[in-house]
Amino acid sequence: MSPLISIDRIIHAIGFLLALIALITIRDRSNPKRITTALFWALMAGCLIFDRTMVDLWGVRIAHRIVGIVVVLLALVAGLGGVGRGRLISGEAERCAEPRGNILFLPMLAIPIVAVACSLGLKGVSIGGIMLLDKQTSLAALGVAVMVSLALAFWVTRSTVLEAIRESHRLLDALGWAAILPMMLAMLGGIFVAAKTGDSIKLLILMLAPEHQRFVVVALYCAGMAAFTMIMGNAFAAFPVMTAGLALPILVKGMGANPAPLLAMGMYAGYCGTLVTPMAANFNLVPAALLELRDRYGVIRVQVPTATAMFFANFLLMYLLAFSWH
Amino acid sequence: MTLAELLPLIGVPIMVIGFVLRLNPMLVVTGAGIATGLAVGMSPLDLLELIGEKFLDARLLVIFVLVLPIIGLMERHGLRERTRRWIVRFRGASAGRILIAYFIVREIAASIGLPVGGQVSTVRPLLVPMLEGAATAHLGQLSDKSVNRIRAHAAAAENIAQFFGEDIFIAYGAVLLIDAFLRENGIVNVDPLTIGLWGIPPAIAGLVIHSIRLTRLNAALARDADEEAGP
Numbered sequence: 001m002s003p004l005i006s007i008d009r010i011i012h013a014i015g016f017l018l019a020l021i022a023l024i025t026i027r028d029r030s031n032p033k034r035i036t037t038a039l040f041w042a043l044m045a046g047c048l049i050f051d052r053t054m055v056d057l058w059g060v061r062i063a064h065r066i067v068g069i070v071v072v073l074l075a076l077v078a079g080l081g082g083v084g085r086g087r088l089i090s091g092e093a094e095r096c097a098e099p100r101g102n103i104l105f106l107p108m109l110a111i112p113i114v115a116v117a118c119s120l121g122l123k124g125v126s127i128g129g130i131m132l133l134d135k136q137t138s139l140a141a142l143g144v145a146v147m148v149s150l151a152l153a154f155w156v157t158r159s160t161v162l163e164a165i166r167e168s169h170r171l172l173d174a175l176g177w178a179a180i181l182p183m184m185l186a187m188l189g190g191i192f193v194a195a196k197t198g199d200s201i202k203l204l205i206l207m208l209a210p211e212h213q214r215f216v217v218v219a220l221y222c223a224g225m226a227a228f229t230m231i232m233g234n235a236f237a238a239f240p241v242m243t244a245g246l247a248l249p250i251l252v253k254g255m256g257a258n259p260a261p262l263l264a265m266g267m268y269a270g271y272c273g274t275l276v277t278p279m280a281a282n283f284n285l286v287p288a289a290l291l292e293l294r295d296r297y298g299v300i301r302v303q304v305p306t307a308t309a310m311f312f313a314n315f316l317l318m319y320l321l322a323f324s325w326h
Numbered sequence: 327m328t329l330a331e332l333l334p335l336i337g338v339p340i341m342v343i344g345f346v347l348r349l350n351p352m353l354v355v356t357g358a359g360i361a362t363g364l365a366v367g368m369s370p371l372d373l374l375e376l377i378g379e380k381f382l383d384a385r386l387l388v389i390f391v392l393v394l395p396i397i398g399l400m401e402r403h404g405l406r407e408r409t410r411r412w413i414v415r416f417r418g419a420s421a422g423r424i425l426i427a428y429f430i431v432r433e434i435a436a437s438i439g440l441p442v443g444g445q446v447s448t449v450r451p452l453l454v455p456m457l458e459g460a461a462t463a464h465l466g467q468l469s470d471k472s473v474n475r476i477r478a479h480a481a482a483a484e485n486i487a488q489f490f491g492e493d494i495f496i497a498y499g500a501v502l503l504i505d506a507f508l509r510e511n512g513i514v515n516v517d518p519l520t521i522g523l524w525g526i527p528p529a530i531a532g533l534v535i536h537s538i539r540l541t542r543l544n545a546a547l548a549r550d551a552d553e554e555a556g557p
Contacts, residue, residue: 007386010389010392011385011386011388011389013392014388014389014391014392017391017392017394017395018391047381047382047385048385048388051382051385060379061375063378064374064375064376064378064379064382065371065374065375065378066378067377067378067379067381067382068373068374068375068376068377068378068379068381069374069378070378071356071377071378071381072356072374072377074352075352075353075355075356076353078350078352078353079350079352079353079356081350101408102408102412104400104403104404104405104408105405105408107396107400108396108400108405108447108448108451108452111393111396111447112440112441112442115441116440116441138441139386139389142389142392142441143392146392146393146396149393149396150395150396153395153396153399153400154399156400156403157399157400157402157403159399159402159403163399163402164395164398164399165395166398167394167395167397167398167399167401167402168391168394168395168398170398171394171397171398172391172394177352179388179391180388181351181352181355182384182387182388183381183384183385183387183388184351184352184355184356184381185355186380186381186383186384186387187355187359187377187380187381187384188337188355188358188359188362189380190376190379190380190383190384191337191359191362191363191373191376191377191380192334192337192362194363194368194376195334195337195362195363195365195366195368196334196366197334197335197337197338197362199331199334200327200331200332200334200335201335203327203331204327204335207327231338231341235500236499236500236503239503239504239507240507243507244507244511248511248513252513259508259513259516260516260520260521260523260524261524263504263507263508263521264493264501264504264521264522264524264525264528265524265528267493267500267503267504268489268490268493268525268528271489271490271493274489275482275485275486275489278345278351279341281351282387283445283485284485285351286390286445287445287449287481287484287485288478288481290445290446290449290450291449291450291454291477291478291480291481292477293474293477293478294470294474295474295478298474298477298478299478299481299482299485301478302475302478302479302481302482303482303485303486305539306482306486306532306535306536306539307486309535310490310528310531310532310535313528313531313532313535314528314531317527317528317531321524321527
């Protein structure tokens with residue numbers, strides 16, 4: 001029996017929201033590319049709503065091939081400039097309403113508070129044999145928190161469901177295709193894993209690594225983590241490759257480094273890479289679109305100095321702390 | 327290295343060239359994926375299947391769409407304007423100070439696993455209006471350059487504080503991944519708590535480094551305002 005608040009249901013809800021947004025987009029005459037934009041969101045909605053249905057009907061392999069075709073279509077629609085936006089952007093939209101009191105903050109505060117309360121209080125709770133929350137408790141708790149917050153938002157603003165969908169449309173228009181770029185990059189990361197790109201990178205790095213020079217190997221581990229993370233967009237993908245290839249055999253087994261600080265700081269070296277790569281789209285490119293920055297790479301530009309300084313600080317800390325017990 | 331060892335890397339130069347030439351990232355990413363798959367000898371159908379599978383595996387990355395209706399409604403009813411008016415009451419609040427305070431709170435919250443913050447649910451509707459409200463109160467109408475500077479800094483503070491805070495929290499992915507990795511490789515005498523504790527020195531370094539940068543933000547904004555005014 002699937003839990004009441006399951007990840008599948010949350011994803012389906014997002015799919016339905018996107019489908020409704022696609023419908024509104026078709027009728028948005030201020031958007032010069034309304035048909036292709038609507039097609040883009042409809043394709044995305046279809047993927048999210050019908051994934052299980054397709055698997056049940058035709059089996060996993062065919063279903064995944066269909067989604068694969070949809071992904072290529074999404075890339076083509078976005079890549080050929082088919083995703084446009086309407087005229088109604090945020091700045092103007094707000095002016096039409098006189099701000100109410102501090103009660104406006106209530107729905108915003110409700111999200112973290114309800115999420116924490118649910119993940120602590122409803123974990124593993126079941127009623128009549130049906131689990132309330134999915135095993136991925138924090139995500140399911142977020143789902144509950146969003147429902148509570150949405151109810152509060154309706155109450156505070158006295159709005160209709162249609163208005164809520166229109167406002168979502170406005171925000172999604174500002175994001176455009178950047179909203180699903182993180183999924184595309186995760187897909188590319190998956191292909192890299194299947195193609196064993198990591199093994200090739202490991203070979204490249206090992207060709208550079210001298211066995212006995214601690215300083216150089218530590219530097220290579222940090223640089224490799226950062227560089228590989230920049231390519232994959234995700235430190236978690238770089239970590240096993242670089243650590244199994246370099247840190248464990250040479251630094252831990254060969255030179256007796258303390259694994260806890262070595263690996264914790266190795267992960268941080270990867271995070272320094274995350275801060276400067278467009279591949280980490282959800283952190284770097286989506287906010288730039290969401291905040292309507294002129295420069296797509298504006299967030300990365302601001303992060304580069306801190307990431308660079310942190311990289312060297314982290315490298316020094318690793319070099320000093322991981323071997324300090326000798 | 328042999329050709330067979332080099333071919334899986336073909337996606338990397340494609341990505342780099344694509345980003346340098348500022349081609350559409352959706353096309354570049356898909357192109358790099360298809361090139362990599364074909365280079366290592368996958369059949370087109372298998373590759374299509376892999377693309378679909380990995381795309382669906384990543385579907386949790388769209389979960390932020392769930393909060394769009396809430397943010398949209400609240401913005402429409404004046405949340406950002408309200409936030410601007412609220413922050414102006416605090417005379418000492420400048421953009422730089424607010425960001426440092428946010429950074430500290432965000433990093434500590436991440437280190438104990440509290441789900442506060444977020445680009446969609448906090449930075450756009452609350453943090454940015456606070457910064458713009460405070461900066462406007464001190465410097466008058468903000469130029470386009472200042473607005474862009476402030477917003478980019480808001481997003482950056484959120485990212486950096488989150489990254490360097492959450493590595494301390496033991497129930498979070500990074501510590502769990504390191505722990506699982508060590509066990510898999512036969513090193514069993516390391517406690518997850520220790521891994522989290524070793525995240526503290528870099529977390530403090532991150533706080534110090536970024537705060538030093540943020541103390542200079544107000545001066546940069548004042549310069550923007552002077553440039554705007556002309557000589």
